[in-house]
Amino acid sequence: MDGETTREDANRVGPRLMALVVRCLNAVSLHDVDNAGVKEALEELGALLDTALRGQTSVELQCVGGIPFLSGARMKLGDEHLETAVSLRRYLEHFQAQEISFGAGLRREHLRTFLVACQKHRRTQKPQAILQEKLGPIRLRDVLSSTTVLTPREVMLRYYARLVVLLKHVIDTRTPVRIERFRRVLLRLADASVGHESLLVGLTRFRRAQVDGGQHGAAVAVLTLLMARRMGLSRAQQLDLALNGLFHDLGRGTTPLSPEQEFDRASHELLARRGPLQTGLRLLQRPLDSQRLERVVAAHDCLQPAWSGPVQHPIGFAGRLLAVPCAFDLLTFPSPPHPGLPPDTALRLITHRAGTRFDPRVVRLFTAVAGFYPVGTLVRLSGGQLGVVMDVPTDAALAARPRVRVIQGAGKTKADYVVDLAEPQQRLSIIASLDSTESDLNVPHFLFS
Amino acid sequence: MPALAIGKPLAPAASATAPTPRPEEVAAEVGHALNKVLGTYRFYAEGHSALEDVLQRLSEAVRRYHDVTSEAVVLHVRASTLLLGEVVLVEATSPKDSVTRPLFLEGVQEILFQPGLELAELSAFLGMWHRAQQRALPAEYDFYTWFWEQGFEDIELVVAEVPTTTDAGAESAQTEALLSEREEQLFTALTRRQGTGSGQRLAVGHDEWLARLEAEVLAPVHAEDLKRTGAPAFTGASEAEVAELRALLERERNPDGLHERGLWLVWALLAVCRDEERPALMGWAEELLAGLVSAGRWTALTHVVQGMTRDARAMSARAPDLHAVTRLLLREGIRTGLAQTSEQAQVLELLGLLQRDALQGATDLLFEMTSSESRGALARLLLRRGIPLMNVLVTRAASLNVRDLEWVRPLRESGPDAQPLTAALLGHPQPVVRVAIIARLEKRDVDRHRALLLKLLADPNTDVRSETLALLLRHGVEGAVGPLVTRLETRLDRRERMAVVRALADLGGPVAATALRQAFEREQDTELKAHCAQCMGILGDPRARPLLEATARKLFAPRTLKLACREALALLAPGA
Incomplete structure (x- = not known):
């Protein structure tokens, strides 16, 4: 069963199976197994399982942390399923089980035995003894038997998506920020990205349909994480810096200036300057927590030194570190309606401002991590081909000659091959980087496919 | 067991015959040692020798397991049990009591102790496990995150994905479901080949685009x-x-500078905040200032205040912000910190940087400072900056002490406006202060505060009365006669009575003379009577002559009295 089918099944069969299992368990907790109501529910469950098991060796109904899965795929539930999901969790937690597995060759007697066993163990002192019961093709397990195996790329994408969604949720709903949760997602992302650093840069190049604080924060977090890794910091420091990046602008995305509003430079600037204030108001509570305060200070330092301010104040290094990926992301994905700069142009602009607005050492570090043509940049080659930059050349002298995945041939023909521009005999070179919005291609797709 | 052969060394024979333990046995040994360690943590603090001992034993058991099986120790974590292979190491009656609970809830399925595991790493891990059980992990961390950040070399965890559902309730479950769905949607959108149509962005003019x-x-x-x-x-x-x-980053992680940087942050944010956001910012500023003051970081405070003042001078719009922040320094909590520190010179330097408006609150600090030198210095500073002190000093004169009178003096002598201050000090509840201020009064003060001084002649404190009497005599205040006469009618001790009588003699006048005559007639004590007689002579009252003569002639009058009367008579008529 491939991933797509599993997901479809989980959405189609899962809620029904869960509802019927819960109905049966509810019924046997009140009545005898031979009661007409129980028999009817059991029959319906049997019929559903017969269909579900056609061509399958087993079907697993799982509940991890209160969230139901069908054979490892998360079920898509509506409000109407909420009560059933809670009931299932209650039953399974009582038995200390995480999974009910229905194997092939399942008959009604097996289901009846299962319900009898549930009835028997439910009120005993050790209900978990049911796990040792022999129930034919039905097994209750305290660990999951099937785990969906994801490729490292998929893992990275999934956690990146989670990071974006969580951050956006926090920004939009103004719910309290639970740092430990973000820390855990970042940890998984950091763990999965070892050896795939260039892909991690590529993650930040996904297109955004709107001003999206989630995507901006996540992108800065990821880029900062990579810079911290390049600096050889400890894991804890890497995560701390990445969290600084993640929460550096919790106000973004909640801007009251609509794109249609007439452009007013002063109000735009004020909005940018109010970013750390929003972040502070979201993160800080008295008594002040030093870790959170550090984050807010870094978020503020990220905007300094502003050329228009009357007096320059000393700024922290964490802030200077954040300033470069933040500006890079904002230049390449500015808020609508204006298009972004191509990544290499943005990088050039940042390089020109090194020494005044940005710390030149940080700019060099950033270019070493992201590359001169950052991973995920859509480029036109001298042969007329269109390609996506795949990695960062290790040799700084060859910075402008990365590996490129060609996605369109010279005559706008379909293509899919990789060329290494750094190879001595390679005559192709990059002649221009393109704004991906012009071509309507989701560039990182080619990195992750 | 075979009998030992005589004459053979014991140890080699035993080692040669010792059977290799079975994996189950060493697993049980690991379990036993682990149980012991987890139990010991409940009674002993980390680093205790008892704990070190059991940890050492566990480490040895783990090493033995590695030796016997040549494999890693794989502990399977279940809701209420911990298994090593098939051997149950730890079992709890309910999942809630289980030592595995914090790990199980976070999705930890297996713990792997790899061969070569060092004792330090093992004990750090078990300490962490214990803290997780006690829910004493650092803020913002769960067990797995903390474990990961430690970067252990020979301990690994197999962790399943567990959704975070610490918030109970239907609403949170709904939110989780929503987030999961959004995540799925985003995942699908990200992997799509074509863009989502965001290419149709509005074209804007080049200049405007750059400005944006x-x-x-x-x-x-x-x-x-x-x-x-x-x-x-x-x-x-x-x-x-x-x-x-x-290195730069490491240096910055030093927590000392955080408060200072935090203060700069608040200062910058005050420039862009709205009215409703201001209270939160001021709250942070107050906490940060309190932190800096309590840590005695005067240099940092001075830098920040100097910087803020520079900013406010450059931009007049920032003046109210400066006023608001610097006023916080003189709020109750922080003020106490300023008053109690031993580094008063730095405090004064800092206060010297504040603007006049902010210094208004410093008058309270004046009375909270412990040393009089500091109070004096602060008072001078306040006066220099034009902060009116007189009213406050008058109202709170009772808080001043003797040593404060030194720095109060120029204020007292500053002009007629300062009269209430002297008056307040003359009414000070501490007699010692009243005495001290009386001793410092000059002629003009005596004239100004005559009524008050006359009242002090009847002060309950003897020292005050005598000091007042001396002062009044020094300046020849005739108005004192009346109160002194009244005093004579009250019960006084011998010394004071003599002083009053003498004062009356010195001040003179008909009233004093009458009073002395009456006192002479009334007095029973020979010595006092003799003193009255002398004083009458000093006063030179001619109407006292008959009295004195009569007493001097008395046959049975004491000799000293008669002698005093004769002396007085001699004074009355030196030529006679």
Whole structure:
């Protein structure tokens, strides 16, 4: 069963199976197994399982942390399923089980035995003894038997998506920020990205349909994480810096200036300057927590030194570190309606401002991590081909000659091959980087496919 | 067991015959030692010798397991049990009591102790496990995150994905479901080949576009920056530079500077905040200032205040912010810190930087400072900056002490406006202060405060009365006669009575003379009577002559009295 089918099944069969299992368990907790109501529910469950098991060796109904899965795929539930999901969790937690597995060759007697066993163990002192019961093709397990195996790329994408969604949720709903949760997602992302650093840069190049604080924060977090890794910091420091990046602008995305509003430079600037204030108001509570305060200070330092301010104040290094990926992301994905700069142009602009607005050492570090043509940049080659930059050349002298995945041939023909521009005999070179919005291609797709 | 052969050494024979333990046995040994360790943690603090002992034994058991099986120790974590292979190491009656609970809830399925595991690493891990059980992990961390950040070399965890559902309730479950669905949607959208149509962005003028970009990143963007000039001379970051950056970051993690940086943050945010956001910012500022004061970081405080003042001078719009922040320094909690520190010189230097408006609150600090020198210095500072002190000093004169009178003096002598201050000090509840201020009064003060001084002649404190009497005599205040006569009618001790009588003699006048005559007639004590007689002579009252003569002639009058009367008579008529 491939991933797509599993997901479809989980959405189609899962809620029904869960509802019927819960109905049966509810019924046997009140009545005898031979009661007409129980028999009817059991029959319906049997019929559903017969269909579900056609061509399958087993079907697993799982509940991890209160969230139901069908054979490892998360079920898509509506409000109407909420009560059933809670009931299932209650039953399974009582038995200390995480999974009910229905194997092939399942008959009604097996289901009846299962319900009898549930009835028997439910009120005993050790209900978990049911796990040792022999129930034919039905097994209750305290660990999951099937785990969906994801490729490292998929893992990275999934956690990146989670990071974006969580951050956006926090920004939009103004719910309290639970740092430990973000820390855990970042940890998984950091763990999965070892050896795939260039892909991690590529993650930040996904297109955004709107001003999206989630995507901006996540992108800065990821880029900062990579810079911290390049600096050889400890894991804890890497995560701390990445969290600084993640929460550096919790106000973004909640801007009251609509794109249609007439452009007013002063109000735009004020909005940018109010970013750390929003972040502070979201993160800080008295008594002040030093870790959170550090984050807010870094978020503020990220905007300094502003050329228009009357007096320059000393700024922290964490802030200077954040300033470069933040500006890079904002230049390449500015808020609508204006298009972004191509990544290499943005990088050039940042390089020109090194020494005044940005710390030149940080700019060099950033270019070493992201590359001169950052991973995920859509480029036109001298042969007329269109390609996506795949990695960062290790040799700084060859910075402008990365590996490129060609996605369109010279005559706008379909293509899919990789060329290494750094190879001595390679005559192709990059002649221009393109704004991906012009071509309507989701560039990182080619990195992750 | 076979009998030992005589004459053979014991140890080699035993080792030669010792059977290799079975894996189950060493697993049980690991379990036993682990149970012991987890139990010991409940009674002993980390680092205790008892704990070190059991940890050592566990480490040895783990090493033995490695030796016997040549495999890692794989502990399977279940809701209420911990298994090593098939051997149950730890079992709890309910999952809630289980030592595995914190790990199980976070999705930890297996714990792997790899061969070569050191004792230090093992004990650090078990300490962490114990803290997780006690729910004493650092803020913002769960067990697995903390474990990961430690970067253990020989301990690994197999962790399943567990959704975070610490918030109970239907609403949170709904939110979780919503988030999961959004995550799925985003995942699908990200992997799509084609874009989502965001290419149709509005075209804007080139200049406006640049201006928007500038406003976005707060950096000037010029059109020439965007011109393509081929690959620039790009040099990656060298290792030395990376090391330098790392060192910079390490230095910054020093928590000492955080309060100062936090204060700068609040200062900057005050410039862009709205009215409703201001209270929160002021709250942070107060806490940060209190932190700096309690840590005695005067240099940092001085820098920040100087910087803020510079900013406010450069931009007049910031003056109210400066006023608001600096006023916080003189709020109750922080003020106490300023008053109690031993480094008063720095405090005064800091206060010297504040603007006049902010210093208004410093008058309270004046009375909270413990040393009189500091009070004096602060008072001088306040006066220099034009803060009116007189009213406060008058109202709170009772808080001043004797040593304060030194710095109060110039204030007292500053003019007629200062009269209430002297009056307040004359009414000070501490007699010692009243005495001290009386001793410092000059002629003009005596004239100004005559009524008050006359009242002090009847002060309950003897020292005050005598000091007042001396003062009044010194300046020949005739008005004192009346109160002194009244005093004579009350019960006084011998010394004071003599002093009053003498004072009356010195002050003179008909009233005093009458009073002395009456006192002479009334007095029973020979010595006092003799003193009255002498004083009458000093006063030179002719109407006292018959009295004195009569007493001097008395046959049975005491000799000393008669002698005193004769002396007085001699004084009355020196020529006679």
